[in-house]
Structure formats: structure tokens, C-alpha cells
Amino acid sequence: MNWGRDGRDWPNRAASRFVSAGGLRWHVQVLGQGPVVLLLHGTGASTHSFRALAPMLATDFTVVAPDLPGHGFTASPSRASGYTLVAVANGIDALLRELGLRPTLAVGHSAGAAIAVHMTLQGSIEPVAVVSLAGALLPFPGMANDFFGPAARFLASSSVTAKAFALFAGSRPSVERMMRSTGSSIDPEGMRLYSRLAGNSGHVHGALSLMANWDLRPLQRDMPGLRCRLVLVTGSRDGMVPPAEALRVRALVPTAELVSLHGSGHLAHEERPAEIAALLRRMVAHEAAG
Template identity: 25%
Template sequence: MAASTYRTADVDGFKIFYREAGPKDAPTLLLLHGFPSAGHMFRDLIPRLADRFHLVAPDLPGFGQSDMPAREKFAYTFDHIAGVIDRFTEVIGLKRFAIYVFDYGAPTGFRIAAKHPERITAIISQNGNAYEVGLSEGWTPIRAYWEDASQKNREALRAFLKPETTVWQYTHGVADATMVSPDGYSLDNYYLSRPGADEIQLDLFGDYKSNVALYPTFQSYFRTHKPPFLAVWGRNDPFFLPPGAEAFMRDIPNATVRFFDAGHFALETHAAEIAAAIRDFLPH
């Protein structure tokens, strides 16, 4: 089993922490995590792929072990997050790579793909949405904040930051909750409890509307470039619905869509099955 290493890269003065495993001359897969997690969400997937692929899993700005500057020094928008990760790939020397996108990692990765289509060899989306039809009613309070950025609507979103909500995100839709290790959600809750993290996450809830506004741009990229595409979806996700996975086939007819009896954090219960799907999908 290939060992993982844990490194930091200086991205124009911004410290980005990342996990890396596998031969550097093998095909590269960039793993992009979501809310409220970090690269540790790939801890079970990486060992299952590192014999064949070069894997890189950065913590997004403001998440995990990467820098979390004050909001006055760094505007927490998805454009800025994608810009830092785009530069990160250049700083560590990634020329061409596939992307695995989940949750917030999807608008991050899709921005990079649309900007540099020549660099993207394939896309794997695990509950990483790019279609309005994929958004559940769970987004209703966040949508209210998009439409009226009042303090009242902002404060209402704090329910998403509660420790019990993180646990719920991990366990909702899972057939057997005893299969979900407490390690992941406990670490996420630790990161969420840091001073200032709550306001940063509320900022990002507000800015998520910029991702929905870019859906037509992402879809145009899919139609124009038709990257090899695999959707591996927890069908019981309370935020990103199965029709969102199937919608990729509108723009990429050869896309492969696979559903698993899992929730939002499908890797917590189905890392082996998702790894097998990736091994079948990606050339090596």
C-alpha cells in the first residue's frame, strides 16, 4: 500500500495543505472536498487508488489545515477559492489531471475546468452538482438569504453550522449509521468551532448563488468539451438529488452515472465501491 505524505504549498503567500500519494509519473487525480470537511474525507479512498494513480487532495482556503485568513484580508467567495486552487495546481506542477469533485469542490473544480479545458483529462463527480434540478428543498433557507441578505436570514443559517447538523449530514440516508466513523464529523466540527469560522461559512452560503449563476457556463463547457465523466452519487443525499446526477447526460451523452445506497458523504460507507468504479473508469 502506497504511503500518503502531508505537505504544504506556498500559493502566492497562501498556505495550502495537501495530501499526496501514488507515483508522481502516474495519471493525476485532484481530489476536491466539500462543506464542512477537508481533504481528510478522502482518507479511505486514497489508499485504494494510490497503486495506479497520483492523488492530490488539498484543503480549500479556510478549511482544514490550509490558511484561514480573516474575512477582512480574504473575501470568501467561490471565485477566490477556485483561483487559489487553480494556482495551487500550477505551483505544485500539475499539467494535466482528472478531478474528483464533491459538494463545494464541484463549483471549484468546474471553474478550473472551464478556464483550462486542455488540462482536464476526466471528471468524477460525487454529489457535486451543476444543474438546478439537482438542488433539493434543503436549500430553501439558503436561497432566502440569496434573495435578501438580511441579518435575520443570515442568522437563520447558523443551524447548518451546529455540531448535530454535521453529524446528520454524515448519517442521513445511510442504511446502517454504525458504519459511519465518528472521526470525520468530529474533525469537521473541530474545524467549524474555530474562532471566525462561522462567519466565513455564512459568507460562503451567501456566495453559493454565484455557483448557480454559473451553471449555464459549466454546462456549456460540458457540451463543448465532453470530458470523460463519471457520476458516483449517494442517492439519499438531502441536498443534491439524483436528477442532478442524471442531468450530466444531457450535455455529455457518454457520461456514466452510478448510484449508491448512501447519503451525502458517500465515501464514509462506500469507499471501496466508488474506488472500484473509478478504477474501471479512468485509463491508466
């Protein structure tokens, strides 16, 4: 997206900066002072997803929140291989090194949770805990896993298909359907920003490319080796990552902690940011005391 046009009223704009690292020009927001909290959004979203949560945390922490490759205002990788889990994680590692920030806490929403877990497993970050917000940490079971990758690859195969899909996805009825499917009710500003993202062909191409090149099978294999604290936050109304998925994750990581938010959907951090902020503060305080 174009910062001069699309970023004029972007949430937390004063915290935005553009940083070259790992071969990409990243849009990243950094705000506050204190222990570093890394916030990673999910597929199809951007830093706007943390528009309320980030300022709340910034009273006690240094918050760093990047747009993923091809999302929002971060540049797109030149090759499809730049959208793999390993490549995205390596890129964020390069960004953090350029910024000179090492996270105390890694918080990922949906696909962002997979990135946080992978980075911890490979040792590029050493957080005291990883917090998965409606984390998409495992491959879709059965036929769903075999369908979504090829479908996304087709839609991301050219700028023409991406533009056509953006015209459809960016319409108000499509965005409203998408929001209903999450099980969440978000504020009008959130709806407006998701509409802007969904109607931008570059952002849509980035989201589709991420889905087309995402492979969680290695993460599923390696996850039992996770040694730091893992907290799995689920929403009882989540229509995109069913809460039962957290039980599948805990079968791999028996020490994982489950936190269920009754009445919340896939975007609980946008619906109830104060509750999520309080949870994260308690976690850091607990680790410091322990």
C-alpha cells in the same frame, strides 16, 4: 484550525504539507506516484473526507487533496471575494502550478465538483474526465436559492456570529443530526473529525463564507461547453443533493454518464471508498486504452 493542536492525529498526516500559492497558505496532502488525481472536498469538509480513499488511490496514482480556502488548515482569504467559485478555482490552479502537478483525473465532492468543472471549462486543468461525487453543480431551485445565500452571509458577517454558530454546530446532537441529513453512515473517526471541524469557529466561518459567496448560475450557463468526460455519481439515499439533480445536469451535458450507488448517501466516498477507488481506476484504464 491549529495544526499543532488539531492536526496531531489528522488522517494521512505524513502526506500533509503547507504551500504558499495564490496569496494563501494552503494545507494540501500529496501521496503516491503515477498519474495525478485531484480530490476536492465539499463545503464544510476537509482533506479528512478522503482519509480512506486517498491511500487506496495512492497505490496507483499521485493523489493531491487540498483544504479549500478557510476550511481545515488552509488560511482564510482576506476578503469575501476570495470565497467565490472563480477565486477558489484560481487559487487551486495556483497551488497546482506551485506543486508542479497537472491532474489526469479531477474528482470533486458536492461543491468540489463545481470547482473541478469550472477549472476544466476555463482550461486551467485538462483532465481526461471529471468525476462528480454527489455534485452540487446547479443552483438550488426556487426559493431555496434565494434563502441560503442571505442566511449564510448573515452568519458569516462577523466572528461573533461564526463563534455562536460553531458552539451550536459542534455539539454532538448537532453533528449527529447533520450526519443523518446526509443519508450516510460513516465511521466513528469521521464523526469525531466532523465534530472537531464544526466546533471550530474559523472553519465554520470559512464554510459559511463559501456558501455566502457561491454563485452557480455562470457555471450552469457554461456547462454545455464541457468537452471532457463527465461522470455523475449519485447516492440513492443522498439527503443533501437529491439524485434527480444529476438528470438536470445531464440535460445540459447530454454525454454525461450516470452512476447510481444504491443505499449510499451524500458521503458515499466515505461510506464505500473501495468502490469509488475501483470506479476511478476503471475510468483511467478505459481512457488509457481508448
